[in-house]
Amino acid sequence: AMIDKGNHRHFMLKEIYEQPVVVAQTLGSYLRPLEGRVSLPVPEFDLAGIRRVTIVACGTSYYAGMVAKYWIERFARVPVEIDVASEFRYRAPVLEEGGLALFVSQSGETADTLAALRHAREGGQKIAVVVNVPTSTMAREADLLLPTHAGPEIGVASTKAFTCQLAVLAAFAVNLARDKGRLSAEEERRIVRHLAEAPAAINAALAYDDAIEAMAGSIAQARDVLYLGRGPDYPLALEGALKLKEISYIHAEGYAAGEMKHGPIALIDEHVPVIVLAPSGPLFEKTISNMHEVQARGGKVVLISDYDGIAEAGDDCLATITMPKVHPLIAPIVYAIPVQLLAYHVAVVKGTDVDQPRNLAKSVTVE
Numbered sequence: 001a002m003i004d005k006g007n008h009r010h011f012m013l014k015e016i017y018e019q020p021v022v023v024a025q026t027l028g029s030y031l032r033p034l035e036g037r038v039s040l041p042v043p044e045f046d047l048a049g050i051r052r053v054t055i056v057a058c059g060t061s062y063y064a065g066m067v068a069k070y071w072i073e074r075f076a077r078v079p080v081e082i083d084v085a086s087e088f089r090y091r092a093p094v095l096e097e098g099g100l101a102l103f104v105s106q107s108g109e110t111a112d113t114l115a116a117l118r119h120a121r122e123g124g125q126k127i128a129v130v131v132n133v134p135t136s137t138m139a140r141e142a143d144l145l146l147p148t149h150a151g152p153e154i155g156v157a158s159t160k161a162f163t164c165q166l167a168v169l170a171a172f173a174v175n176l177a178r179d180k181g182r183l184s185a186e187e188e189r190r191i192v193r194h195l196a197e198a199p200a201a202i203n204a205a206l207a208y209d210d211a212i213e214a215m216a217g218s219i220a221q222a223r224d225v226l227y228l229g230r231g232p233d234y235p236l237a238l239e240g241a242l243k244l245k246e247i248s249y250i251h252a253e254g255y256a257a258g259e260m261k262h263g264p265i266a267l268i269d270e271h272v273p274v275i276v277l278a279p280s281g282p283l284f285e286k287t288i289s290n291m292h293e294v295q296a297r298g299g300k301v302v303l304i305s306d307y308d309g310i311a312e313a314g315d316d317c318l319a320t321i322t323m324p325k326v327h328p329l330i331a332p333i334v335y336a337i338p339v340q341l342l343a344y345h346v347a348v349v350k351g352t353d354v355d356q357p358r359n360l361a362k363s364v365t366v367e
């Protein structure tokens with residue numbers, strides 16, 4: 001069928017706005033909310049026997065995989081390694097028995113990721129894939145196929161595929177944790193309840209679209225933009241910087257907030273906007289103290305946090321973006337929305353080709 005932009009100016013904006021629905025669809029195929037359980041398709045191998053997970057992907061899918069590392073290690077207590085696909089194969093990775101290699105790809109066709117999958121297979125790994133195209137090559141070559149249900153994604157810069165990947169990866173982490181005996185039925189029920197809240201929280205996050213549009217003009221003037229986050233929101237900082245680079249052509253870097261003092265703080269002056277992702281939770285105070293280090297050097301901060309976080313730390317910021325208050329587990333899914341919208345509106349201000357940015361392809365089928 002023909003896909004059009006509906007009432008939206010760009011496919012990217014349409015796809016951003018589809019997220020409450022497609023994330024709900026995706027969660028719907030992995031959660032059983034009434035039973036308070038997660039249920040994955042039954043793999044051709046025993047998940048409980050998995051001793052190690054290796055995650056491999058490219059681009060935005062790689063950042064989804066990075067969030068999954070935090071979740072899998074926290075819940076399932078299984079060590080996770082993660083690599084970009086173009087590095088994985090050529091660094092002689094150590095692939096041991098009991099290893100699961102997990103590939104994340106919107107298209108299921110990215111050449112580097114596919115080559116890495118075949119390399120992992122030769123190395124005796126079980127193969128799981130999180131893909132958005134269920135008929136893709138990666139889907140066919142998997143022992144465990146975990147589809148996202150984002151629907152076709154047209155914008156070159158990935159948005160809805162990313163949040164759907166996160167939804168699937170969260171379900172995977174919980175299922176692995178349960179099968180390994182690391183999660184009680186009560187804990188699983190609690191997590192399922194939080195995950196089921198994600199679509200409504202995404203919806204609430206979308207309500208800040210106008211506020212984000214209003215600040216896009218000032219960010220569009222910057223030559224460099226820094227994104228900071230901690231824990232599972234650190235990959236979101238990386239994703240925010242990637243989105244901005246891809247479609248607005250502004251140089252941007254994502255950094256673990258605590259690492260900033262080891263380098264990028266040297267860049268800070270009043271011309272460098274710093275986007276701080278800081279949901280309330282166990283890492284909030286630490287992130288805010290890094291934010292204060294930026295402000296003490298004249299840096300202009302855009303703080304993305306929830307109502308409590310903004311009440312506590314929003315005063316001296318250039319701007320704030322208020323997110324719904326969510327459990328730290330689902331924060332990466334919800335905080336994806338403002339970083340996507342910010343990149344989108346900055347690109348519109350700059351007048352770039354949002355859906356087809358220069359030099360980029362939707363699916364990269366050469367190594």
Ligand code: G6P
Pocket residue numbers: 058059060061104105106107108109110113156157158360361362363364
């Ligand atoms: C290209 C696209 C990105 C995407 C990456 C990985 O670079 O422009 O949006 O994240 O490929 O693609 P995949 O289909 O494997 O997720």
